Amino acid sequence: MRKILIAFRKNSFLIYSLIPAFLYIGFFALIIGFYLLKLSLTKYAGGDVVLSSTLYNYIKIFDDPMFNKEFSDAFRRTLIFVIVVTPLQLVTGLITAMLINKSFAGRGIVRSILLLPLAIPTIVTTSVLLILFSKGGHMTSLLMGRYSFFPKIFDYEISFISNPYTSIGLSIFGKVWRDTPISMLILLSGLQQINEEQYEAARTMGATAVQNFFYITIPLLMPSISSVLILRSIEAWKEFIFPYILAPSYPILGVLIEKYYVQLMDPGTAAMVGIVLIVCILVTSYVLTYILNKINRYLIRA
Known part of the structure; x- marks a missing residue:
C-alpha cells in the first residue's frame, strides 16, 4: 500500500491529467455500448419494433440459411482483409520508416511525399481507384491496347470491381496505401529512440546488417511494432469506405x-453485427498482445 501511495504521488500530475480523457472516453463508450446492446436485442421489421428483449437477431445467424450465408461470407472476407492488411501495413511502414530514418539529401522532401496519402481524403482515393479499375476505366483501356504506348493484352473489357478477388484486392491496396504513413510515423518514433552506439558496438564485434536488424532493431522496436499491429488490426476490422465503394457486391462486416x-x-x-465486430476486435487485440509479449520475452532472452 505504501509503495502504491508513493507511486501515486510521483505520477500524480500524469494521473490527474488523464482523468478527463478517461471520463470522456468511458462515458460515451458506456452510452454507445448500452444502446448498441439494446438494439441488438430488438427485432425490427420495416423499421418498426416487433419484439423487445429477444435473442432473435443472434439466433438467426444459425437458423436463417440466407442470412447465415451472407454473414459467413462477410465474416470470411473481413478476416482475410484483416490478415492481409495488418502485416502489410507493418512491412510497408517499417520499410519507409527505415528509409527516412537515415540522413540523406532531400530527406524532408521524401518524408513529405510519403505522408501525402494522409493529406488526400479517403473518398478521393477510393474514387480514383474506382475510375481506374471499373469497367471501361483507364486500366481496362490500357490492357486492351487503347493507348499506343502499351501493348494489347486482352481482347475484352475487364471489370475489376465485379470480381470478388480483384475488388477485395483493390480495397486492400487502397487501405494499405492510405494508412501506411500512420504506421511509418509510429515506427519512425521507435527507430529514433534506438541509440546508434549499439549498432557501432555490434559492428565492431563483426555483426552484419541482417544480424543488427534481427538482434537490435526488432527487439528494441517491439513496443512500436505492437502498437502498429494492434491499432492497424482494429482499423482493418472496422473498415468501411474502401470495400463499400470498390467491392459493393462482396460486403465485409462494416458494409453489412x-x-x-x-x-x-x-x-x-445491424447492431448485432456491430456487437460481433466489437468481440472480434477485442479477441484479436488480446491474441496479438499475448503473442507479441511472448515474442518480446523470447527476443530479450536471445
Whole structure:
C-alpha cells in the first residue's frame, strides 16, 4: 500500500491529467455500448419494433440459411482483409520508416511525399481507384491496347470491381496505401529512440546488417511494432469506405452493418453485427498482445 501511495504521488500530475480523457472516453463508450446492446436485442421489421428483449437477431445467424450465408461470407472476407492488411501495413511502414530514418539529401522532401496519402481524403482515393479499375476505366483501356504506348493484352473489357478477388484486392491496396504513413510515423518514433552506439558496438564485434536488424532493431522496436499491429488490426476490422465503394457486391462486416441499418431498415441486425465486430476486435487485440509479449520475452532472452 505504501509503495502504491508513493507511486501515486510521483505520477500524480500524469494521473490527474488523464482523468478527463478517461471520463470522456468511458462515458460515451458506456452510452454507445448500452444502446448498441439494446438494439441488438430488438427485432425490427420495416423499421418498426416487433419484439423487445429477444435473442432473435443472434439466433438467426444459425437458423436463417440466407442470412447465415451472407454473414459467413462477410465474416470470411473481413478476416482475410484483416490478415492481409495488418502485416502489410507493418512491412510497408517499417520499410519507409527505415528509409527516412537515415540522413540523406532531400530527406524532408521524401518524408513529405510519403505522408501525402494522409493529406488526400479517403473518398478521393477510393474514387480514383474506382475510375481506374471499373469497367471501361483507364486500366481496362490500357490492357486492351487503347493507348499506343502499351501493348494489347486482352481482347475484352475487364471489370475489376465485379470480381470478388480483384475488388477485395483493390480495397486492400487502397487501405494499405492510405494508412501506411500512420504506421511509418509510429515506427519512425521507435527507430529514433534506438541509440546508434549499439549498432557501432555490434559492428565492431563483426555483426552484419541482417544480424543488427534481427538482434537490435526488432527487439528494441517491439513496443512500436505492437502498437502498429494492434491499432492497424482494429482499423482493418472496422473498415468501411474502401470495400463499400470498390467491392459493393462482396460486403465485409462494416458494409453489412450499413446495408441492414440504412437499406433494409433493420437496426437490430445491424447492431448485432456491430456487437460481433466489437468481440472480434477485442479477441484479436488480446491474441496479438499475448503473442507479441511472448515474442518480446523470447527476443530479450536471445
